[in-house]
Amino acid sequence: MYVEFGCVQDARRVFDGIEMKDVVSWTTIVAGLARAGCLDEARNLFDKMPERSVISWTSMVSGYSQARCAVESIELFKKMISAGVFPDTVAMVAVLSACAQLRDLELSKWVHQYVSYAGIGVSDNLAVALIDVYAKCGDINSARRVFDSSGQKILPAWNAMIDGYCKMGDIDMARSLFDQMEVRDLISFNSMMTGYIQCSQLKQALQLFVELRTSGFQPDKFTLVGLLSACANLNSLDQGKALHAYIEVSSIAFDVFLGTALLDMYAKCGKMDEAMMIFNRIHNKDVMTWTVIISGLAMNGKGKLALEHFDLMRKESIRPNAVAYIGVLTACSHSNLVEEARKHFKEMISLHNIEPEIEHYGCMVDILGRGGLLQEAVKLIDGMPIEPNAVIWGSLLNACRVHKNVDIAEKAANHILALEPNEDAVYVQLYNIYANSGNWASASKIRRLMEERGVKKTAGYSYLTVAGQVHKFIAGDRSHPEINEIETMMDVMAKKLKLAGYLPITSEVSVDVDEEEKEQALFVHSERIAIAYGLMRLGTSLPIHIMKNLRICKDCHIAIKLIAKTWNRKIVVRDRSRFHHFSDGQCSCNDFW
């Protein structure tokens, strides 16, 4: 009884008072302790047991796997077999859960073979565990074979299959299974909806959310985490706020997962004050929570504060992982903290034994390059134990643009073009570097090369939300219903900017030379059209939040600083790599990006 009520220590006292202890009483106490997470105590008693049943062994195997000690769990399972105890389906499920945690495909296959070899019948639950482990290890075909061969398919089996297909990115296959299901539960809906969100098929995700509601389900925390991550990636602050309000009035528990998702939404919408309030409300902050706040501060130009939070995190004895260090290095990169970056990069290896991945090298190349240490950046690339990818060379190329180094730029560009000959951004970057240095012959050679290879420049676009409606703007696109008013506003903007002393940077204007664009009378980048629309349609007290698919250019950056000052408006632009908070003629990035 005590075990059942979770009073393990009371149970332990009763147990110690029993004179004639049989296997069942031993097992009960061991299982109770293991389930309560008192693994050392459980193990201690387990080792002292005069005899052990399958259930005793399984209690320990599952205790370890539930405590996320997958290695110990599997070790114990192997000991159980060598002790001559035959596992049942329950034991197999327990050990497979440990395999799933490790994402160890080889081990999972071995366990599966053992099931056949030992003649253990595949129960419904065991089939689910097998499907789940294969799906988690990325072997969707094996998962499907188990699924197809299991006679009666219970709901979790379908859900595990759907989840597996979503993880593989095969959203159509997932949907086809979803449609075949006769009964669906909330998990089915959540899995499918999250799958759509992760494939950026947001219309479909929304449609599924509507279906979820009309099927009579109440959104739970998984639903909300999915929706919040969609808002985060779409910069949909209004919808995100509505979800936040819903969470506050609903009975959904505010736990670390939901808190982190909310925090991430606010950070990705450029609202660090709100993000910070959420952050302070989260009780059991884990490494992800800290990583989200560090990366959020980093992206929003508060690099120093981000690093302070990294120190706080370590004071709380939370061990940073590889992703946390990417946040730290991003903070250094966006705030030009070269020395701090060097220190953290070294500590990551020496203190935490984390092997730098390609992303860490990418950050370092970015930091060194933009700090003007181009030679050192090249040296780092040459000494990398991993083959540098296009992102690494792209960082170097970008640094060459900032620091006007044509020689290294050519080297970097050649590497990228060898790796990704259809990457339009490289041609554009190189073109700009040549154009900026006045080397028009080489510039036009690049232009011709692009034409020969049929590489099309990605159109730049920006969007903003007004009254819950998303408005997308592409330079030169006149399809917006209010285009005439917008163009009037653009004229007013141009006049006011001129009065404020704005001169377009002509070399940067050539950045986006696209013949089609050039023909347009209205030659401006999309973010400025979006800002014009924001000035027209948003209340004067509201900040203007813009999302842009490419990096903001120097000319627009200067112009927006002036617009923010002239109109006395806060303007936030989220470009493809970071945030720019414009206010009173200044930008949070201090012109470093």
Place this chain on the structure above:
DNA sequence: CCACGAACTA
């Protein structure tokens, strides 16, 4: 007396 499913970070 033992088991099972989904989520947030670059």
